[in-house]
Amino acid sequence: MALIVLVGPMGAGKTTVGTLLAKKLRLPFKDSDAEIEARTGADIPWIFDVEGEQGFRDRETQVLKDLLAMPEGVIATGGGIVMREENRVLLKPVQVVYLRASLNEQLRRTANDRKRPLLQTENPRAVLERLMTIRDPLYRDIATQIIETDGANSRSIATKLARQYGDQAL
Numbered sequence: 001m002a003l004i005v006l007v008g009p010m011g012a013g014k015t016t017v018g019t020l021l022a023k024k025l026r027l028p029f030k031d032s033d034a035e036i037e038a039r040t041g042a043d044i045p046w047i048f049d050v051e052g053e054q055g056f057r058d059r060e061t062q063v064l065k066d067l068l069a070m071p072e073g074v075i076a077t078g079g080g081i082v083m084r085e086e087n088r089v090l091l092k093p094v095q096v097v098y099l100r101a102s103l104n105e106q107l108r109r110t111a112n113d114r115k116r117p118l119l120q121t122e123n124p125r126a127v128l129e130r131l132m133t134i135r136d137p138l139y140r141d142i143a144t145q146i147i148e149t150d151g152a153n154s155r156s157i158a159t160k161l162a163r164q165y166g167d168q169a170l
Ligand SMILES: Nc1ncnc2c1ncn2[C@@H]1O[C@H](COP(=O)(O)OP(=O)(O)OP(=O)(O)O)[C@@H](O)[C@H]1O
Pocket: 008, 009, 010, 011, 012, 013, 014, 015, 016, 017, 033, 076, 077, 078, 079, 109, 110, 116, 149, 150, 151, 152, 153, 154, 157
């Protein structure tokens, strides 16, 4: 039985790697951002606009609680999941993989879409840098494993994790 949670900054590849990993392990895949959008019937930029970041974080905590009740599966979280202590307490007993990426790589991977409200600014690099300073110790605190994703494609990362967690399940 395996419940694996992926954390890390925007553009680290949580959604991409999580989808591949779940397929390989034949486990259900859930993405907290997608789940929030499905429940709200609106996309993340809309939620930030109308309810503010606070409203989004309230929804995120509720979704996290519900997803962690699954007996097994792969869960990709949003980049800001560690901002609330309540979320960190929920994640502490779980297998948590921290996917890391350099600022350059995060910028490159997030440059072409506008679905991340926090990056719709003149200087997304400065935002990512500030968020990383605050969040890196928080990700590290709850992580059971850290993976550097620069220069590694998402498929090879998923394969490595699937071997590890597949073996563990035997
Ligand atoms: N290891 C990788 N190497 C190169 N590109 C990658 C890698 N992982 C993901 N990507 C690409 O980066 C982009 C962002 O990936 P993804 O949406 O999975 O990030 P995320 O961690 O889920 O971000 P968010 O926190 O905003 O949900 C996608 O276009 C994806 O194809």
